[in-house]
Each structure stands twice: as C-alpha cells, then as structure tokens.
Amino acid sequence: MKKANKKNKIYFKPVHKFCGLDYLTLTNCPVYKDKNYGEVIDLTAKEMEILAAEQIVKNMVPFRGIEISILRNALGLSYESFARVFKLSAATVFKWEKARYEYVSLPNDLMLRLFASEELGCDIEKDFSKLSKIETPSQPITFEIAA
C-alpha cells in the first residue's frame, strides 16, 4: 500500500462527510501532497471504516443500511459470517445494507449495537430506557484520531 514517503510531509486537516456519512467529521485527518495528484488522505478505505464504525457505536447513531455496511466491513466479516452471528440469513443482511438510508427496527438495532460494542471494544449505554431512545444526531459528530 502506498505510504507517504519522507518527501511527502504529513499534515492534518478536517475531512467532512467521513466515509460518506453526512454527520461525521474527522478533524485531524492525516494528509500528504502528491506531486502528481494533489492532496492524498493517508488512510486506506478500510482504516477509515474502522474509525467510522467506532464513532457510530460510541455516539449511539441509529443503524441504517450504510452504517451496517461500514460496521460489517470494519469487522472484516462477509455477509454470511455476519448473518451467522445473529442466526439470520445472508439475504437479510444484504437487504438491510441495500436500503442504504433506511433505519432497521429497534430490536435489530440493539442487537447490532451490542455485538458491535463488544467487537470494537466500545462502551455503550446499558440502560434500556436510554438505549431505546436512539436518535439521529442533531449536531454533527466531530472526532479526532488519537496522537
């Protein structure tokens, strides 16, 4: 994988709509300047997905198809492996992901969230009355990569 070489000095700048999510901004994204192609984000698509998945889970963003795709890929699971965790068919997961901007039901959301928090090592709210009030973020979520 192409890495910034010594000539390519890394600097940091915000990236909005991180991973295609309207509400997510990475404030200190590593970037370098390529002499032929301009500014390059010094993260692979896979690394970006892992960062986005952590923010989705930590910030209690409700799951739509797009968030489920990001989560599944961040965990490196195929449709079949991901579905097997929940004793579902791969077709069900495919259907969820295909409906990119549609929310899944609350029981499915909670099931996915618990699994994701465990796999990504993110602490989430355990109080059901709070968990059941998961809402689309009213404010953009901004986050930083730890130094």
Place this chain on the structure above:
Amino acid sequence: MSKAELILSDLINGYYKLTFHAHERMSQRNITRYDISDCAQTGVLTFKDNKYHIVGKDSSGESMKIVCVYEDGVLIITVI
C-alpha cells in the same frame, strides 16, 4: 496475480487510498465504498494516459467510472 487483478481485488476489499478530491466527489455524489466495490466487480479495466480506468456499475446499477493509479498500492484519483 496480474496487476489488473490486484487492482480490482484491492478496490473490492478496501485496500486503497483516496485523493482529497476523490473523497469530495464521492461525498457530493453519494458514492460509497460499496459502489467502488460493485464497480470493480462488474467493471472493465483499461489503461490510458498512465492511469487505470474502471467502467462498471454502482450498487444501484448506475454506470460509474473509477480513475486510479498503482504506485505501491491503489490510489483513486477521481470517480465519475
């Protein structure tokens, strides 16, 4: 594995980088990583002007094009 196969495989599996410009274009056109993956799976790769062009279909079946280079890894320059 040929270079063409390697590029398509990296695009399908998310092992590529994006120029800032490509990330902005993707955001503007609601193109996600899954569209890139679908385009690489359905598309035809050609080499022109020192760049690889992959013309295929996104996840909703619309035509799309990825322009990238391979220099120690795949770098997507733009998506159309």
